Amino acid sequence: MDFEFSVITESLPALLAGAKLTWIITILGIVGGMICGILAGLGRIAGTEALGEEPHGIFKPISVLIRYISSGYVETIRGTPIIVQAMFLYFAFPMLVKAVFDIDRFRIEALTAAVITIIFNAGAYIAEIVRGSVISVDKGLLEAGMSLGISRFQLIVYVIGPIAFRRMIPPLGNQFIISLKDTSLFIVIGVGELTRQGQEIMASNFRALEIWLTVAVMYLIMTTVLAWSLRRIEKKMKIF
Amino acid sequence: MSSIIELKNVCKSFGKTEVLHNIDLSIQEGEVVVVIGPSGSGKSTLIRCINCLELISSGELVVDTIKIPAERKKMRQIRLEVGMVFQQFNLFPHLTALDNVAFGPTKARKMNKLKAAEIARDLLEKVGLSAFQNKLPGQLSGGQQQRVAIARALAVSPKVLLFDEPTSALDPEMIGEVLDVMKNIAKDSGMTMVVVTHEMGFAAQVGDRLIFMDDGRIVEEGKPGEVMKNPQSDRLKDFLGHVKHH
Numbered sequence: 394m395d396f397e398f399s400v401i402t403e404s405l406p407a408l409l410a411g412a413k414l415t416w417i418i419t420i421l422g423i424v425g426g427m428i429c430g431i432l433a434g435l436g437r438i439a440g441t442e443a444l445g446e447e448p449h450g451i452f453k454p455i456s457v458l459i460r461y462i463s464s465g466y467v468e469t470i471r472g473t474p475i476i477v478q479a480m481f482l483y484f485a486f487p488m489l490v491k492a493v494f495d496i497d498r499f500r501i502e503a504l505t506a507a508v509i510t511i512i513f514n515a516g517a518y519i520a521e522i523v524r525g526s527v528i529s530v531d532k533g534l535l536e537a538g539m540s541l542g543i544s545r546f547q548l549i550v551y552v553i554g555p556i557a558f559r560r561m562i563p564p565l566g567n568q569f570i571i572s573l574k575d576t577s578l579f580i581v582i583g584v585g586e587l588t589r590q591g592q593e594i595m596a597s598n599f600r601a602l603e604i605w606l607t608v609a610v611m612y613l614i615m616t617t618v619l620a621w622s623l624r625r626i627e628k629k630m631k632i633f
Numbered sequence: 634m635s636s637i638i639e640l641k642n643v644c645k646s647f648g649k650t651e652v653l654h655n656i657d658l659s660i661q662e663g664e665v666v667v668v669i670g671p672s673g674s675g676k677s678t679l680i681r682c683i684n685c686l687e688l689i690s691s692g693e694l695v696v697d698t699i700k701i702p703a704e705r706k707k708m709r710q711i712r713l714e715v716g717m718v719f720q721q722f723n724l725f726p727h728l729t730a731l732d733n734v735a736f737g738p739t740k741a742r743k744m745n746k747l748k749a750a751e752i753a754r755d756l757l758e759k760v761g762l763s764a765f766q767n768k769l770p771g772q773l774s775g776g777q778q779q780r781v782a783i784a785r786a787l788a789v790s791p792k793v794l795l796f797d798e799p800t801s802a803l804d805p806e807m808i809g810e811v812l813d814v815m816k817n818i819a820k821d822s823g824m825t826m827v828v829v830t831h832e833m834g835f836a837a838q839v840g841d842r843l844i845f846m847d848d849g850r851i852v853e854e855g856k857p858g859e860v861m862k863n864p865q866s867d868r869l870k871d872f873l874g875h876v877k878h879h
């Protein structure tokens with residue numbers, strides 16, 4: 394078996410370009426996924442005691458509706474493979490739009506489809522993380538807040554939020570790493586991310602060992618950076 | 634005489650079980666009412682109804698001239714005027730003692746931060762915890778946490794303070810420091826207080842009225858000394874026998 398170091402140096406620019414794209418999709422994906430996940434996570438427990446007191450009047454049916462929508466979203470995403478979601482969004486969704494709205498040239502860029510897929514996919518899992526952490530906040534603390542006369546919004550932002558967020562960090566780190574690795578699946582819709590770059594170089598020089606080793610190390614570096622940043626945040630937050 | 638809390642024929646059910654039966658109670662401004670009774674007799678439920686943590690099922694409840702249940706805004710107004718101290722302290726674990734106390738003034742009363750911090754420092758001094766203002770709840774003893782919790786409740790200057798077994802979760806040697814703080818509030822500020830406790834010494838010393846509850850009803854009430862000396866019902870006699878042997 395021969396190991397050619399020069400293969401690595403030659404393919405490095407292309408692989409780095411792929412890594413950069415992987416990183417961009419991941420960052421956009423987890424930022425969007427956080428927003429999506431917080432909304433859906435809170436949505437799944439809207440109007441329940443976990444977010445303060447139960448709503449009255451018109452807010453009651455509204456909160457039920459919000460719960461159904463959020464749950465439907467989470468279950469749909471969790472119940473289907475991410476690769477199917479990406480293909481659906483990239484290939485099937487434009488056809489659907491064409492048929493329904495009669496728009497002729499509607500299409501989604503592969504990169505856009507990749508980012509949206511990660512956002513919605515990570516969002517569903519993050520929603521469960523958010524929901525779990527919020528539910529785990531001691532009910533006595535909510536009552537303490539309410540008995541001071543603060544609003545539900547203040548209760549969520551100043552009491553539930555900070556306490557729940559600290560508990561979210563470890564599982565979030567896990568999800569971020571999963572999302573980063575999931576970007577490799579976008580090879581199927583032709584996004585030039587790291588795995589696809591590796592695949593293309595491999596197809597031209599057949600140097601599987603050097604290429605996949607380099608690709609693996611690059612993923613490892615990126616996931617390590619993610620994990621490390623989250624640990625920094627965790628340490629920065631006061632210990633309680 | 635103006636009563637600040639008025640219950641007429643109040644019932645409270647959880648699902649199908651009624652846990653408060655036809656409660657009539659009128660509490661005057663500045664009065665210190667001590668509530669005793671066996672576990673499950675409805676003491677907590679009663680005071681939780683007063684600050685709308687539970688909604689009554691029927692009857693009439695008026696707090697600070699507001700009839701409950703009311704719209705959300707008014708209920709929040711009531712909570713602002715009726716503070717609560719819990720058995721488990723329930724301090725916000727992510728905030729220092731000072732920030733816990735300043736929380737109500739800044740968030741509920743929309744006071745500016747400097748002013749709120751000033752009030753919080755004064756209150757912490759009052760409860761003897763000036764040296765601990767930058768500590769997180771997790772770094773304080775139970776007695777210290779409960780004193781911070783009392784300061785937090787006082788910080789929004791409520792008209793009424795409710796205490797739900799404030800010393801029951803404390804080690805015996807810390808009970809005194811918390812009761813002392815409560816005694817001072819009763820004496821100095823003329824605060825209306827409703828205190829659920831089994832500390833009979835406290836009841837005798839600062840209580841204007843003692844209420845004995847059993848099975849969701851007010852069974853006996855009167856001047857603490859008299860009620861304790863001359864219990865009428867067998868249940869109260871029995872109960873007093875139990876708490877004395879604690």
Ligand SMILES: Nc1ncnc2c1ncn2[C@@H]1O[C@H](COP(=O)(O)OP(=O)(O)OP(=O)(O)O)[C@@H](O)[C@H]1O
Pocket residue numbers: 647652670671672673674675676677678679
């Ligand atoms: N949220 C609730 N849902 C259902 N039942 C409840 C609820 N809260 C209280 N109860 C019931 O209501 C009754 C009165 O409870 P409450 O907590 O008011 O009693 P208590 O006098 O405070 O007792 P303790 O001394 O143990 O604190 C009990 O039978 C209790 O099981």
Ligand SMILES: [Mg+2]
Pocket residue numbers: 676677678797798
């Ligand atoms: Mg109780």
